[in-house]
Amino acid sequence: MHQVSRPLGTRICIIRHGETDWNVEKRIQGHTDIPLNATGRAQALAMAFNAAHHRFSAIYSSDLMRALETARVLAQREDLEVKCLPQLRERHFGRFQGITAAQGAERYPEAYAHYLARDLDYDFETGESLRRFAERVSEAIDWLVRHHRGQTIAAVSHSGVLDVIYRQATGRPLHTPRDFAIPNCALNWFHCDSQDWHLEVWADRHHLHEVLTEAPE
Numbered sequence: 004m005h006q007v008s009r010p011l012g013t014r015i016c017i018i019r020h021g022e023t024d025w026n027v028e029k030r031i032q033g034h035t036d037i038p039l040n041a042t043g044r045a046q047a048l049a050m051a052f053n054a055a056h057h058r059f060s061a062i063y064s065s066d067l068m069r070a071l072e073t074a075r076v077l078a079q080r081e082d083l084e085v086k087c088l089p090q091l092r093e094r095h096f097g098r099f100q101g102i103t104a105a106q107g108a109e110r111y112p113e114a115y116a117h118y119l120a121r122d123l124d125y126d127f128e129t130g131e132s133l134r135r136f137a138e139r140v141s142e143a144i145d146w147l148v149r150h151h152r153g154q155t156i157a158a159v160s161h162s163g164v165l166d167v168i169y170r171q172a173t174g175r176p177l178h179t180p181r182d183f184a185i186p187n188c189a190l191n192w193f194h195c196d197s198q199d200w201h202l203e204v205w206a207d208r209h210h211l212h213e214v215l216t217e218a219p220e
Contacts, residue, residue, distance in 0.1 A: 012153070017165055061083065098129060
């Protein structure tokens with residue numbers, strides 16, 4: 004019997020950046036360029052040691068400072084250079100960037116209703132719709148798969164990006180409420196081929212213990 008071979012897939016470890024002061028304050032960061040705080044740097048170091056028994060062909064990162072700082076700790080451990088991929092940025096939240104969700108509800112009640120409902124086409128007037136954001140994330144992952152077939156790579160990104168990837172890999176619609184945690188600096192493993200994304204391991208965080216923070220974007 005002739006067996007048709009399938010194209011080689013790509014294993015991707017996608018990691019949310021370490022904690023920032025805005026995470027602690029529950030401020031929505033979006034594209035605002037906020038550095039890691041002391042806890043975030045400790046999380047990045049713990050993550051890099053946990054990932055040390057894996058070998059990565061390449062390490063990618065969002066070009067925002069909090070992701071780049073996290074990625075550089077891992078890259079130093081792996082003796083690799085970080086490759087920036089701006090498409091891995093967090094969603095642009097427009098007028099909601101820099102405020103908490105509670106402040107958004109008070110100042111912009113109509114916009115907050117769209118935010119709470121996960122309206123796919125609402126863009127916060129000056130930001131990015133959830134639908135367009137998800138398309139950008141999909142394009143970024145598909146690009147990584149095309150350029151790293153048969154390899155294992157790492158990418159440091161943001162909670163919103165991981166939200167989109169998790170949903171696509173598990174068949175959850177974008178508009179449904181988030182009912183899963185996305186911890187800072189946990190390891191999330193996916194296998195991606197030309198057809199689908201498959202979740203292998205979600206939120207491996209045994210290396211972080213009590214230093215994890217689960218905060219908004």
